[in-house]
Amino acid sequence: MIKFENVSKKFKDTKVLKDISFDIEKGQLVVLIGLSGCGKTTTLKMINKLIKPTTGRITIDGEDISRKDPIELRRNIGYVIQQTGLFPHMTIRENTEIIAKVEKLDPVKISEKTEELMEMVGLSEEFLDRYPSELSGGQQQRVGVARAFALDPDIILMDEPFSALDPITRTSLQEELVNLQSKVRKTIVFVTHDMSEAIKIADKICIMDKGEIIQYDTPENILKYPSNDFVSEFVGRNRIWESPEYIRAEDIMINEPVTVSPELTIGKALDKMRTMKVNSLLVVDGPKKRMLGLIKPKQIAKMKDRSTLVKDLMLRDFAFAGAQDSIVDLLRVVDDNSISEIPILSEEGNLMGLVTENSLVTTLSQQYFEEGEVI
Ligand SMILES: Nc1ncnc2c1ncn2[C@@H]1O[C@H](COP(=O)(O)OP(=O)(O)OP(=O)(O)O)[C@@H](O)[C@H]1O
Ligand SMILES: [Mg+2]
Structure with a gap:
């Protein structure tokens, strides 16, 4: 479990996160959502120590991460960033295997794992020798996801991984993520601007505004019981009709x-x-x-x-x-x-x-x- 306890962040004099506390249960997919600049990426990057809190504490399975070696911590945390972050001068195979190679894992195992990962994200092995520029945006995004799973981490952080894609590719990747998650049950923290996306994939949605958590609940409860006008506005009045299965007898x-x-x-x-x-x-x-x-x-x-x-x-x-x-x-x-x-x-x-x-x-x-x- 990932636990935020009274976490704040100041950049110079500006407070961008104001005393946030919330828990992410093991095996759950939690979506952080909110307007641009509300602090989603900052929150995400604190989990793998790319950003340190100004005050407060973050623990993973009870261990305070401020005391953990960042390299060791990140071994157990996959990270997918917007626009994939693939290295353009490396092939898909090299991109996928880079972390495992840095970790000096057995080359045979690495190779087997790469093939497994390609299958997992629905790419055929013929892509392995290509460069990122020779793949479509959706295919690159799949490689980004595969790479995050390379060391079989318990936690995966995804920062707007699908935002640059066309709606059809995006929808199919969302569905694949849900399928994949039902098999692997990782703890996933996923950032998006898009409420439809959040509702489709999340176990819980964390709605943020100006560095604060406004509501943290299941998609069903957020749709039915928005905690204030900001949430209602954000969710949109008719959103529930995208998920009529949440309207119950x-x-x-x-x-x-x-x-x-x-x-x-x-x-x-x-x-x-x-x-x-x-x-x-x-x-x-x-x-x-x-x-x-x-x-x-x-x-x-x-x-x-x-x-x-x-x-x-x-x-x-x-x-x-x-x-x-x-x-x-x-x-x-x-x-x-x-x-x-x-x-x-x-x-x-x-x-x-x-x-x-x-x-x-x-x-x-x-x-x-x-x-x-x-x-
Ligand atoms: N390194 C930094 N130095 C100063 N201010 C920063 C820094 N990183 C982020 N900020 C500010 O902190 C606030 C939150 O940024 P953050 O990147 O977390 O937002 P976000 O919710 O991810 O937004 P977006 O949806 O646009 O990605 C913003 O006002 C941003 O300008
Ligand atoms: Mg961001």
């Missing part, structure tokens, strides 16, 4: 839908439907509201005997969803089952809420209307 469901007991008569159930102005009743049992079935006016209408009990008439076979299911899942349930209301159940089958057609439409329409506008 529990965010849009009615928490106290109208229910009936299985022992009630259908006459009483019909009265309840009328007074509560609902199209169906959810039949639940016990204090935990175990969901047993559904009852609809159509079924009741067919039944002459009003003293029939709800439990003898209810539909026991009904579609439902879970609280964590996304709006995309819910729309699928609506579509597959031609229904307009979805009971939301816990894993034990207890009723937690109800998503109605109305709540789906209201949620979906939010992306087309300004805040406060009456629909």
Whole structure:
């Protein structure tokens, strides 16, 4: 784990980092994001001691890095900088192997590792003898990433590695990074200006402004619960629609839908439907509201005997969803089952809420209307 404790940085008289504290868990991908000049690169470079804090302390796995030899520290920290930082007069092989050679590792092992790294970043071996200028920007960037992994470090620092690329190459490298990370589980600190990029790749996002941390949270929480106007503005109101999987049933469901007991008569159930102005009743049992079935006016209408009990008439076979299911899942349930209301159940089958057609439409329409506008 990387831990920043009250870290500040002054360049001459200007304070560019103001007392920041945060933790980066092992195996997580954390994105530092913010406007130009807010201190992202400064924060990143402190982790491998390219910049020293003016005050405060940084520890890695409990060890204060100010006491560590920088060379030794950097052996365990890969670093990818913007525009790749490849040496133009060296081939791709030489660029990739340079650190391992400086470390005097076994040449056979180095060579094997290089081939493995090329495969990892999706470049064929024919590139190894070329020079960086003979590769496209995206290919150079892949080499930059491969090189950062060369000594198999635990930590990788990436400073806007994809910012110079076209959107399509960029998107595919982001996806590859996510895939790669799911296999290697390194601790990665990634700097970007781009919120879409951050949301796509991050376990946690650290939003910075003028040398301070404004919010440090998961992409989902940043999208749903921005801590202040700066974050909302930065995130953009409609950003959540780029990740609709973060809009979940529990965010849009009615928490106290109208229910009936299985022992009630259908006459009483019909009265309840009328007074509560609902199209169906959810039949639940016990204090935990175990969901047993559904009852609809159509079924009741067919039944002459009003003293029939709800439990003898209810539909026991009904579609439902879970609280964590996304709006995309819910729309699928609506579509597959031609229904307009979805009971939301816990894993034990207890009723937690109800998503109605109305709540789906209201949620979906939010992306087309300004805040406060009456629909
Ligand atoms: N060596 C330095 N000497 C003086 N000031 C510096 C130095 N390095 C950075 N700064 C200042 O510190 C502030 C933070 O710089 P930093 O490079 O960390 O920003 P950043 O968030 O990475 O910005 P960008 O998105 O533009 O890369 C800026 O105002 C910058 O001008
Ligand atoms: Mg920077």
